[in-house]
Amino acid sequence: MFSERMPADSGKLRVFFDRLETALKFGAVLLALLMLGALALQVFMRYVFGQALSWSEELTLLWFAWLIVFTSAVGFRRMTHARMSLLLDLLPAAARRFAERLIAVLVLLLSAYLTFGAWHYFSETIDSVSPAIGYPVGFLYGAVLVFGILMAMFSVERILTAGQGLDE
8 A cells, every 4th residue: 555656647746736836836926925015005005195005904914814825735745844753764764654644644634624624614704705895704714725625635645655755
């Protein structure tokens, strides 16, 4: 079950996930620039014209939530987040690959649970609207749903590849 060989379609799988990661990085940069622009405009309007924008903080919060989703998912794929690998480092190569896959299976289960709960919350809030702009609040809480899906997808990739070539 946990052989050292990669699946036959691992090249296609890697290309798919690499493209997804690139799209997430692009989206994160775009959201960061939009946030900075909105906040700069807010400061400019407040201090130059004495008139605060009604929408900038709410929209920035929405963008920030999605920025965190995108960057956290990429961080998980590349294992750039804080992680304790002391015990894994002591294991022989085959046992380490098995442990890495086991961890990925546990993260997949956690992601499925998160996605399930997020779907219910998303479906309950999609009809509510934000106070300043009036966008569906589900857009904000949908970030958790998408995060769970991305984590599940990247967990499947780690299960199939044992994370080979992914860790930074």
